Amino acid sequence: MSADPTFADVRAAAERIADRAHRTPILTCRTLDASTGQRLFFKCENFQKVGAFKFRGASNAVLCLSDAEARQGVITHSSGNHAAALALAARMRGIPATVVMPRTASRIKREAVAGYGAEIIPCEPTLESRETTAAERIAQTGATFIHPYDDPRIIAGAGTAALELLEDVASLDLLLTPIGGGGLTSGSALAVSGLSPDTDLIAVEPAGADDAYRSLRAGRRIPQTDPRTIADGLLTSLSERTFRLIRAHAREIVTVSDDAIVGAMRRIWERMKIVVEPSAAVPLAALLEEKIPTRYRRIGIILSGGNVDLDHLPWTEAAPR
């Protein structure tokens, strides 16, 4: 858990999860290319198991456990894609998974996690209750805690999406990722530095949850308080580990408004005919808003996930944000 992950860890993760995770397709779209004047390559992690890249890291973490550790199960606190991913990864190894989830989490999120066979322990919607609840269970069962992003196994697993993209598409000038806690960006940075060091990496962040942007400018970690964005996968703050990795490798952080995110999400649905969640649309938002230098000609984009509530789409809601 201590040492920072390296490119070798990403490579090892790719081998480890090869027969569990999908090697997702890479789609292109001439209409979007024409809109931006660049050539875009979309790595479709919305097609990944559980509908998000998170399955890569969760699967890697679960497979890294010794048999003795594995028998005692895994536990996390999350109400999003990481929880569903850990639940499925545990089920595939045949071990128990527990998810500590605030009582306020939506029924849809609870059902998604329960549907993959995890036990859900409700807690109060506070950091303290979450951590106490998890600690109690760990004391009882000896389960291994798997953090959503501040974990070398999770970061290495997350990096396998960029690894595949760089293997499949030659000569990318730039790789774009959305950034929340920084696991995907950190793992992607390792993949780029190991496989394609001439490719630049830029992370894109919602303006309403811009701790990574502010942290990189300040040269020290500034955690987010009161994040507000429709990109609900990107509410979390960098950890010391992801801050360190991103500072070493990412060229810059760019921020985009929620309106730009919703617009980009809709363009992807309309033009590419695929379902992506708001967080996944964040990099395209930066391109459509002309926040990415035009010197980049061939651009890879990680579409991080596709889990949305189809009853409440951002463009059909009154959207009081």
Add this chain to the structure above:
Amino acid sequence: MSADPTFADVRAAAERIADRAHRTPILTCRTLDASTGQRLFFKCENFQKVGAFKFRGASNAVLCLSDAEARQGVITHSSGNHAAALALAARMRGIPATVVMPRTASRIKREAVAGYGAEIIPCEPTLESRETTAAERIAQTGATFIHPYDDPRIIAGAGTAALELLEDVASLDLLLTPIGGGGLTSGSALAVSGLSPDTDLIAVEPAGADDAYRSLRAGRRIPQTDPRTIADGLLTSLSERTFRLIRAHAREIVTVSDDAIVGAMRRIWERMKIVVEPSAAVPLAALLEEKIPTRYRRIGIILSGGNVDLDHLPWTEAAPR
């Protein structure tokens, strides 16, 4: 225009359009396989140019014209995917396209067709006005009329989707298509009979527009009056030509309710993370409603298109149908 198309015509169409149309991917989904207990292979024509298989036939028809014919342009009456497809196919050949469209057509449909460069001539929303308006323009310009489905070039082009699916996936027991005017089903029937005669073909039709079902039972063509279904690509009736081809080749026609269509469409969005229009979900609706014999183990499905109005999704509407 007279002789019925054959398998050789489908083959020729595939060569003719190879560098214009996408060879669309075939997706699978373990969750849907588990729901039906069968192995499903989805041919993703929602990813085709203009977002529908219709581009295949339109492109084939436009490329079949002599240079002299082509110079005078093409014309059709349609407010749906065929109109957009013909507009783009004409633009790619550099010839004019005209679309006669009822004044009542939605702004979205008009803009889609105009966006591909076709001239739109508005008419009254009656069959007579539509035909008179088209005839007047043809008399003026000598443009070639391209019917949405009652045309051997359109049928042969439509068959190339099934041809690719049968080439890419071995040993299909069954191919399922949605059916409206019968162009896609006729073309698919030719592909099956030529390439994989042991594969059965079943067409699935909305119960509210079931002229093909009733026609096959009666042994004579019974055109639809007052069709009512959410599957707006399937409102049209068989022509004598498509009736003949389908009677010769299709095993049966199965009908499904609009509720089943909406449910299947939502399952595809949620589970496969792709955007499909109601018409495309009609075959899966039949499977989920257990209207397809379970002896079929490996089933190909043509997902016919992905053009929907994202502001008005069937499950978020009050849906007064």
